[in-house]
Amino acid sequence: MRLGVLDIGSNTVHLLVVDAHWGAHPTPMSSTKATLRLAEKIEPSGRLSQAGEDALVDSVEEFTKIARSSGCSEVMAFATSAVRDASNTDTVLAHVKQATGVDVEVLSGADESRLTALAVRRWYGWSVGRVLNIDIGGGSLEMSNGVDEEPDVALSLPLGAGRITREWLPDDPPGRRRVAMLRDWLDAEIAPAAARLQAVGTPDLVAGTSKTMRTLARLTGAAPSSAGPRVKRTLTARGLSQLIAFISRMTESDRRELDGLSSDRAGQIVAGALVAEAAMRAMKVEELDICPWALREGVILRYLDTQAGFTPESSGKGH
Numbered sequence: 001m002r003l004g005v006l007d008i009g010s011n012t013v014h015l016l017v018v019d020a021h022w023g024a025h026p027t028p029m030s031s032t033k034a035t036l037r038l039a040e041k042i043e044p045s046g047r048l049s050q051a052g053e054d055a056l057v058d059s060v061e062e063f064t065k066i067a068r069s070s071g072c073s074e075v076m077a078f079a080t081s082a083v084r085d086a087s088n089t090d091t092v093l094a095h096v097k098q099a100t101g102v103d104v105e106v107l108s109g110a111d112e113s114r115l116t117a118l119a120v121r122r123w124y125g126w127s128v129g130r131v132l133n134i135d136i137g138g139g140s141l142e143m144s145n146g147v148d149e150e151p152d153v154a155l156s157l158p159l160g161a162g163r164i165t166r167e168w169l170p171d172d173p174p175g176r177r178r179v180a181m182l183r184d185w186l187d188a189e190i191a192p193a194a195a196r197l198q199a200v201g202t203p204d205l206v207a208g209t210s211k212t213m214r215t216l217a218r219l220t221g222a223a224p225s226s227a228g229p230r231v232k233r234t235l236t237a238r239g240l241s242q243l244i245a246f247i248s249r250m251t252e253s254d255r256r257e258l259d260g261l262s263s264d265r266a267g268q269i270v271a272g273a274l275v276a277e278a279a280m281r282a283m284k285v286e287e288l289d290i291c292p293w294a295l296r297e298g299v300i301l302r303y304l305d306t307q308a309g310f311t312p313e314s315s316g317k318g319h
Contacts, residue, residue: 001073002071003019004067005078006077006102008038008060010037010081011037015066016030017072022307022308026304038052039166046085056083057096057099076300076303081163084106109156112142113151114151114298115295115302120291122301123293128204131144132207133206133291134208134209134280134288135208136160136210140156140158140163141160141279153199164182165270168182169182173250174248182271183277209293211265212265213288215265219260219269222234237286244273248270
């Protein structure tokens, strides 16, 4: 079957069209995205602004038409931290449903972490043993640790690259003192989560997912995306530290010139790098593997499992 997966994130709305059936590798057919920056359209009251709501409705309508014209039998739409955090989420999604006919599922942070862990486990298989995964989005940081498809611990913290940029790094470039303060603050924020993750067991494999992680690996020497998803890519703590020392002294316009860094991420890559560094430091990780599958693939895999009658509940493992 051909499926459309519509990912409504803090920065972008992304449509992934795949050919998939249960037990098979989902094959990407097309990818389309628009930069809405919904997180920046949250008003001081906590509401998503009217402009943000209208932009979201327009994008969902446009992308649904693309999915249908691409032959998708199903469009699965989900939203993460920006929509989840808005105080008027229900009203916004009711408008989306009325205008487009699309039901948008709002994922909790823990569900984001679980679904990403599912995708990572399916990518690497059982032979790698216990897996710790770190995922950095625009609004939140997800981490999980487990030996099964349902991880032992799945956590979400409000430490996304976009959020941290807005709240901590208003200057361009960020000042050294501010970066040092942010490092200390991140260490304190992540420490309790790291303790919970470490308590369930030492990982045999540490993985990193998300565009931010892939970009950081690319900036520290990993192969470009054109080399394909199966090329091994790693991110080391040493390489990340050296990268931060370099990019934190650059202006956003200068960072846009870096090979491997898209212009829409140049503004928040310093914050993303600092969050990645803090998470790796808290978990005592010197190197992680970049997994090409993440949340969108997890949503697809869950859907296929549900269609086939396989769910965490049916196997005796609930959330």
